[in-house]
Amino acid sequence: MTFLSFLISGLSLGSVYAIIALGYTMVYGIAKMLNFAHGDVIMVGAYVCFFATTRWDLPPTVGVLLAMVVCTALGVLIERLAYKPLRSAPSLAVIITAIGVSYFLQNAAQLLWTSNPKVFTSVVGNSSIKLFDGGLTISVIAIITIIACIIIMAALTWFTGKTKMGKAMRACSEDKGAAQLMGIDVNFTISVTFAIGSALAAIAGVLLCSAYPTLMPTTGAMPGIKAFTAAVFGGIGSIPGAMIGGLLLGIIEIFGKGYISTQLSDAIVFAVLIITLLVKPAGLLGKQTTEKV
Amino acid sequence: MKIMRKASRSKVITYGLVAIAFIIVQLLISSGNISSSLQGQLVPICAYVVMAVSLNLTVGVLGELSLGHAGFMSVGAFTGVVACISLESIIPFTILRLTVSIIIGAFSAGVAGTLIGIPVLRLEGDYLAIVTLAFGEIIKNITNCLYVGVDKAGLHVNFLTDATSLNLSEGGRVIIDGPMGISGITKLSTFAMGFALIMVTLFIVLNLIDSRSGRAIMALRDNRIAAESVGIHVTKYKLMAFATSAALAGAAGALYAMNYSTIIASKFGFNTSILILVFVVLGGLGNIRGSIIAATVLTILPEMLRQFNNYRMVIYAIVLVLIMLATNDDNLKGFLSNLRNRLLPSNLRKGKKGAENG
Amino acid sequence: MDKAKRPETKMVPVPSTNLVPERDVDKLPVLEARNLGIEFGGLTALAGFNMAIGRTEIAGLIGPNGAGKTTVFNLLTKVYQPTHGTILLDGRDTNNMTTVQINKAGIARTFQNIRLFSNLSVEDNVKLGLHNNINYGMWNGILRLPAYWKGERRAHEQAMELLSIFDMQDLAGNRAGSLPYGAQRRLEIVRALATKPLLLLLDEPAAGMNPSETAELMENIVKIRDTLQIAIILIEHDMNLVMGICEGICVLNFGKIIAKGTPREIRNNPQVIEAYLGKKKEG
Numbered sequence: 011m012t013f014l015s016f017l018i019s020g021l022s023l024g025s026v027y028a029i030i031a032l033g034y035t036m037v038y039g040i041a042k043m044l045n046f047a048h049g050d051v052i053m054v055g056a057y058v059c060f061f062a063t064t065r066w067d068l069p070p071t072v073g074v075l076l077a078m079v080v081c082t083a084l085g086v087l088i089e090r091l092a093y094k095p096l097r098s099a100p101s102l103a104v105i106i107t108a109i110g111v112s113y114f115l116q117n118a119a120q121l122l123w124t125s126n127p128k129v130f131t132s133v134v135g136n137s138s139i140k141l142f143d144g145g146l147t148i149s150v151i152a153i154i155t156i157i158a159c160i161i162i163m164a165a166l167t168w169f170t171g172k173t174k175m176g177k178a179m180r181a182c183s184e185d186k187g188a189a190q191l192m193g194i195d196v197n198f199t200i201s202v203t204f205a206i207g208s209a210l211a212a213i214a215g216v217l218l219c220s221a222y223p224t225l226m227p228t229t230g231a232m233p234g235i236k237a238f239t240a241a242v243f244g245g246i247g248s249i250p251g252a253m254i255g256g257l258l259l260g261i262i263e264i265f266g267k268g269y270i271s272t273q274l275s276d277a278i279v280f281a282v283l284i285i286t287l288l289v290k291p292a293g294l295l296g297k298q299t300t301e302k303v
Numbered sequence: 304m305k306i307m308r309k310a311s312r313s314k315v316i317t318y319g320l321v322a323i324a325f326i327i328v329q330l331l332i333s334s335g336n337i338s339s340s341l342q343g344q345l346v347p348i349c350a351y352v353v354m355a356v357s358l359n360l361t362v363g364v365l366g367e368l369s370l371g372h373a374g375f376m377s378v379g380a381f382t383g384v385v386a387c388i389s390l391e392s393i394i395p396f397t398i399l400r401l402t403v404s405i406i407i408g409a410f411s412a413g414v415a416g417t418l419i420g421i422p423v424l425r426l427e428g429d430y431l432a433i434v435t436l437a438f439g440e441i442i443k444n445i446t447n448c449l450y451v452g453v454d455k456a457g458l459h460v461n462f463l464t465d466a467t468s469l470n471l472s473e474g475g476r477v478i479i480d481g482p483m484g485i486s487g488i489t490k491l492s493t494f495a496m497g498f499a500l501i502m503v504t505l506f507i508v509l510n511l512i513d514s515r516s517g518r519a520i521m522a523l524r525d526n527r528i529a530a531e532s533v534g535i536h537v538t539k540y541k542l543m544a545f546a547t548s549a550a551l552a553g554a555a556g557a558l559y560a561m562n563y564s565t566i567i568a569s570k571f572g573f574n575t576s577i578l579i580l581v582f583v584v585l586g587g588l589g590n591i592r593g594s595i596i597a598a599t600v601l602t603i604l605p606e607m608l609r610q611f612n613n614y615r616m617v618i619y620a621i622v623l624v625l626i627m628l629a630t631n632d633d634n635l636k637g638f639l640s641n642l643r644n645r646l647l648p649s650n651l652r653k654g655k656k657g658a659e660n661g
Numbered sequence: 662m663d664k665a666k667r668p669e670t671k672m673v674p675v676p677s678t679n680l681v682p683e684r685d686v687d688k689l690p691v692l693e694a695r696n697l698g699i700e701f702g703g704l705t706a707l708a709g710f711n712m713a714i715g716r717t718e719i720a721g722l723i724g725p726n727g728a729g730k731t732t733v734f735n736l737l738t739k740v741y742q743p744t745h746g747t748i749l750l751d752g753r754d755t756n757n758m759t760t761v762q763i764n765k766a767g768i769a770r771t772f773q774n775i776r777l778f779s780n781l782s783v784e785d786n787v788k789l790g791l792h793n794n795i796n797y798g799m800w801n802g803i804l805r806l807p808a809y810w811k812g813e814r815r816a817h818e819q820a821m822e823l824l825s826i827f828d829m830q831d832l833a834g835n836r837a838g839s840l841p842y843g844a845q846r847r848l849e850i851v852r853a854l855a856t857k858p859l860l861l862l863l864d865e866p867a868a869g870m871n872p873s874e875t876a877e878l879m880e881n882i883v884k885i886r887d888t889l890q891i892a893i894i895l896i897e898h899d900m901n902l903v904m905g906i907c908e909g910i911c912v913l914n915f916g917k918i919i920a921k922g923t924p925r926e927i928r929n930n931p932q933v934i935e936a937y938l939g940k941k942k943e944g
Contacts, residue, residue, distance in 0.1 A: 044429060044432075092624055092628070095628055095631075095632035096627065096628065096631050096632060099627075099631035099632070100631070102362070102368065102584050102588065103584065103627050103630070103631045105368075105580075106580070106581055106584045106585075106623065106627050107623075107624055107627040107628070109577055109580075109581065109623070110620050110621075110623035110624035110627065111620070111624060113616065113619065113620035113623065114617060114620035114621060114624065116616075117616035117617045117619075117620060118617055120613070120616075121613055121614065121617060235436070235440075235573065238433065239433060239436075239437065242429070242430065242433045246429065271448070271463055273444065273447055273448050273463070273482070274444055274445075274448060274463070276440055276441075276444050277440070277441045277444035277445060280437035280438070280440050280441050280444075281437075281441060283433070283434070283437050284422075284423070284434050284437050284438070284441075287423075287426060287430055287433075287434055288422055288423070288426075291425070291426055291427075291430060292430070293430075301528065303528055303731070303735055303740045303772065506803075507803050510802060510803045510804075510805060511799065511802060511803050513802075514799075514801075514802025514803065514809060514813075515788075515792065515795060515797060515802055515812065515813075515816075516798075516799040516802055517802070518781070518785055518788060518789055518792075519789065519792060521778065521780070521781055521785075522778045522781070522789050524780075525777075525778035525779055525780050525781060526776045526777065526778055526779075528740070528772075528776060529772065529776035529777065529778065530778075530789070531759075531760040531761055531764075532738060532760060532764060532769070532770055532772075532776075532853075533764060533769070533789055533790045533792060533852060533853070533855070533856050534761050534764035534765050534792060534793045534856055535761065535789065535792055536761055537761075543799060589780075
């Protein structure tokens with residue numbers, strides 16, 4: 011029974027990672043940049059939802075939608091102001107800029123909302139389902155998180171595979187120059203990618219804080235790094251890879267906490283990542299590229 | 304021999320810059336013209352300078368992104384302090400004990416760097432970056448679970464338990480207490496020691512760059528395939544740069560730790576690694592003098608911004624982004640260089656060109 | 662360079678039915694490839710490649726784009742490990758050797774798309790070619806021990822001497838990436854020569870050069886062979902250069918050798934003409 015309950019919380023945490031990792035991986039695929047500020051967009055999303063539901067007493071759905079709108083706008087704004095001018099700059103310059111944006115979001119949040127932790131109220135309440143005569147308790151939020159992840163994954167697969175915009179995204183991630191010559195508005199496509207990634211980050215933020223209700227300006231940092239790890243784990247740039255990477259990472263983390271040691275769980279997660287990359291240097295589903303001589 | 308002269312002149316400028324800065328600060332201290340908060344920052348500044356110079360060896364000279372440099376600082380800090388406490392009765396002379404501890408810290412970080420480097424250095428680009436990040440976090444996690452004590456019988460090490468199960472005999476002392484880290488450290492680090500460490504670091508890094516091995520390291524950065532084609536062993540030189548860089552970070556860690564009475568593992572996490580990376584990038588990749596200046600200025604800057612209180616980190620972040628935009632955005636860059644051309648006489652600009660690698 | 666002035670070398674067969682210049686026939690061929698081939702994921706890029714190079718031969722490798730010429734170089738230098746066949750370098754089987762070992766064993770190369778260490782100086786580029794000939798360790802360098810000074814002095818002298826082949830001593834202090842295109846190609850050759858090879862592989866050495874530069878390059882390639890007594894294989898599209906200085910020529914098309922012989926034989930070979938110009942229409 012403990013195994014099953016670990017598995018479900020692992021899947022649930024993994025789903026959150028997967029949703030964040032999807033944003034990471036899409037942005038990486040198209041802009042070839044590690045967007046370190048992505049984790050902090052999660053935090054912003056969670057704060058917006060928190061204030062919408064607890065301070066202004068809006069219904070949870072409105073709270074989530076509001077968080078999505080704010081984060082989408084924020085993501086597009088960040089891209090336009092900070093990343094777009096650096097499109098041809100060396101990747102390290104872009105990484106440092108992303109880190110700068112991340113510092114900015116964290117410290118601005120601290121100014122606006124102080125560093126005192128807020129207790130996030132779950133958007134679906136704290137109800138749970140008891141199975142096997144109370145032997146197994148599954149929280150509703152865990153189930154919703156897993157379902158949300160599956161829906162998002164399916165929607166994204168459909169979007170990138172079937173729609174015109176999705177095809178434009180794939181074209182841009184292959185070759186921006188060629189895409190532009192084919193009449194694709196590259197800048198707009200990149201903005202849409204950031205918008206989708208940031209909206210997903212908002213959802214992830216709400217789900218994360220519903221399961222782990224402490225909300226602080228630094229709340230997004232660690233999940234951000236974990237999701238980044240998950241994206242690399244699955245093969246950065248690959249949408250199914252981010253999903254699988256996220257789920258596996260969540261499961262490994264919870265099992266590591268449950269069966270080995272709480273303190274070492276992060277080390278275990280990272281060790282698995284390292285071993286995976288040593289065996290498959292481009293991640294689980296990543297494509298290995300070799301330089302042509 | 305024109306290049307040789309240029310390189311050595313640039314080196315002399317770098318050494319001179321550090322020496323003059325040291326002398327000025329010493330004069331300020333003796334005349335009492337320096338604020339106590341800045342005085343407290345002196346040793347950390349030295350440690351950060353060493354960190355930045357050593358990371359520049361990996362990122363700027365070797366050309367591989369490392370996001371876990373603070374991990375090596377942590378290894379150096381903890382082994383250095385453990386060595387220092389254990390050696391208390393053997394080496395009573397403090398400067399010598401501090402030196403030995405820094406060397407031990409550097410050595411163990413170098414070993415850690417080698418052990419990590421062997422498997423991971425065949426990865427490239429962002430994948431190498433994430434693995435170094437992962438190792439940094441693993442080092443932090445493991446140190447958090449480490450319990451070390453010393454008594455007459457020698458060192459006791461335990462993992463994942465607690466301090467009481469170290470079974471220390473009478474008069475024994477717990478050194479590393481898991482997540483509580485090390486407390487009750489005697490502050491041995493001095494500004495003079497920090498200055499000496501910077502000079503040693505510069506000596507090692509600048510001479511390495513300007514030698515056969517350093518050329519090989521830079522060749523890997525510029526074109527790995529060509530380097531292999533002229534018989535340069537890729538792994539050997541990647542590892543050389545990585546391990547040297549780790550060892551110097553270890554030395555910086557030991558110096559840093561012995562400036563405080565307490566250190567904990569989470570001080571040396573991802574954020575510290577990033578902080579150092581910012582110094583390196585802002586100072587200029589491969590530009591050692593730039594790293595020194597950036598590390599110094601950016602450590603003092605938040606102190607100077609203290610009057611802005613809560614806004615200072617926000618300002619710091621905005622400044623960081625603006626600098627990156629100013630130095631990399633083509634439009635802004637063109638505008639700035641026009642401005643410079645108009646403001647600076649041409650002979651002044653020429654003098655700046657030889658500054659690379661110095 | 663007027664090609665009529667240079668007498669055509671007589672090519673004679675060696676035991677494995679390959680041809681080498683008559684003067685080299687008593688000596689072991691510097692390189693012999695037997696039935697060399699490689700597949701990339703089921704696609705055959707090169708098959709049944711046989712070639713022997715005499716110790717002081719200048720050989721040409723020609724063929725239309727995509728024929729597999731650079732692939733031959735990549736196999737010889739172990740950028741790719743061949744899936745078929747053997748390569749004998751100086752009589753030694755090079756099976757399982759790495760690129761670095763191949764270079765130490767005596768093959769140096771240039772690249773079609775120039776690969777210099779562009780942020781380093783011209784002199785440093787050549788010194789990197791001398792890397793395995795000037796041997797002092799990391800600590801000698803850091804501590805500036807006598808071995809460092811001796812090694813650097815020798816490296817400097819040898820680098821200058823090598824640069825003098827192309828009269829490039831004056832450029833020693835320039836950044837390699839800032840050189841004009843032709844000079845970059847020449848520097849790449851100097852860097853390759855610095856590794857003291859037995860066999861030099863030149864991948865389109867005249868690409869992007871004007872006719873007078875090409876003529877000078879031809880002179881220099883022959884001069885390099887004559888003074889250093891090494892073998893050279895070159896891939897080139899400039900037929901004046903190939904026909905002018907190559908002794909044996911090998912023509913590739915679609916990953917297979919379609920002709921081998923002296924420049925005159927190749928010029929008159931109908932299959933070669935067809936590969937370059939297409940089939941003549943009947944009637």
